[in-house]
Amino acid sequence: MNALPDPFAGAPDEALLVAYANGDGQAARYLTARLLPRILAQATRMLGNQTEAEDVAQDAMMRLWKIAPDWRQGEAQVSTWVYRVVSNLCTDRLRKRRGGVTLDQVAEPLDATPSVTAQIQTQARMTALSDALAQLPERQAQAVSLRHLEGLANPQIAQIMDISVRSVESLIARGKRALTELMAGRKAELGYDDDEPE
Amino acid sequence: MTMTNPNENMLDDLFAQARATAPAPSDDLMARVLADADAMLPCQPAAVAPQMGLWARLLDMIGGWPSVSGLAAATVAGVWVGVAPPSTVEDLTATMIGDEVSISLFSADLMLGAGALNDG
Structure with a gap:
């Protein structure tokens, strides 16, 4: 597909969605x-x-195809809609995870070379961060992830979450404080004790 | 006043590591998504009008039942004018044609013919 010139180059996402809704595969x-x-x-x-992320991605795209014929042009940006849907689908999954078994069961490699060890540690850290997000109230988890994992600005987050910028700031502040407390007990486990002695 | 909290530093580091995570979609995922898109591709609406019967088509041609009621009213009015024409219509007919012409549906010849048959 990349070898062919993009017939939609420069067109906004919305134009592609409308073209799809008109039967353009x-x-x-x-x-x-x-x-x-x-x-x-x-x-x-x-x-x-x-694996979970791939399922969510497929689900989000499916919802996009479904809404295409009813898409109201000019009302919202496709990217904003997508951020919102993915965020909601993820918090749904995190809610189910809450109270369940945490995903600490990272398999030990047979040959623990330094690069593999580092990779496993990174994976363990990402899993721990995700598990901690799962412990937060959903709106806090969404605001924190959009700000600190996606790097979005607060006004954009406000649009995605359909709340005021002030509310976004409040959610992020409370969420980050709670996350800090949740993660504090796992410093050694995640390999941070040596890096940053208190 | 800003204090450096080691726990916050750890969190910021975790955020940075997470932001650096950007896996490319696998071919399998791409195929699944495109299969969904194909399956849900909105079709062009098939413009097949239901076949109408003769009466329905005639009715449609003259404008539906409201037109039929109008036609019926006009027909009744026409018959009534024929049976008992108002004096203005009679005057107008005389002016246009010149003489009144009456045609008997039961002509004398016909009556005679019928009588001859009876006699014979």
Whole structure:
């Protein structure tokens, strides 16, 4: 697909979605190429689990195809809608995870080379962060992840969450404070004691 | 006043590591998503009008039942004018045609013919 010139180059996501709604299958391919990497990244960062993130990404795209014929042009940006849907799908998953078994069971490698060990430690840290997010109230988890995992600005987060910027600031502050407390007890386990002695 | 909290530093480091995580979609995931898109591709609406019967088409041609009621009223009015024409219509007919012409449905010839048959 990349070898061919993009017939939708420069067109906004919304134009592709409308083209798809009008029966243009090619538009779906180009829209998927644009959106799927970002959707998968958002889901992976929030969930810390590749398989779950892929399921969420597929589900989010499915919802996009479904809403295409009813998409009201000019009312919302596709990217804003996608952030909201992925965020909601992820918090749904985190809620189910809450109270369940945490995902600490990272398999020990047979040959623990330094790079593999580092990779495992990174995975353990991401899983721990995701598990801690699961302990937060959902709106806090969403606000914190959009701010600190996606790097979005507060006004954009306000739009995605459909709340005021002041509320976003409050959610982020409370969420981050709670996360700090939740993670404090896992410093040694996650390999932070040596790096940053108190 | 800003104090450096080691726990906050750890959290910031975790956030940074998470932001650096950007897995590329696998071919399998891409295929699944595109299969969904194909399956849900909105079709062009098939414009197949239901076949109408003769009466329905005639009715449709003249404008439906409201037109039929209008036609019926006009027909009744026409018959009534024929049976008992108002004086203005009679005057107008005389002016246009010149003479009144009456045609008996039961002509004398016909009556005679019928009588001849009876006699014979």
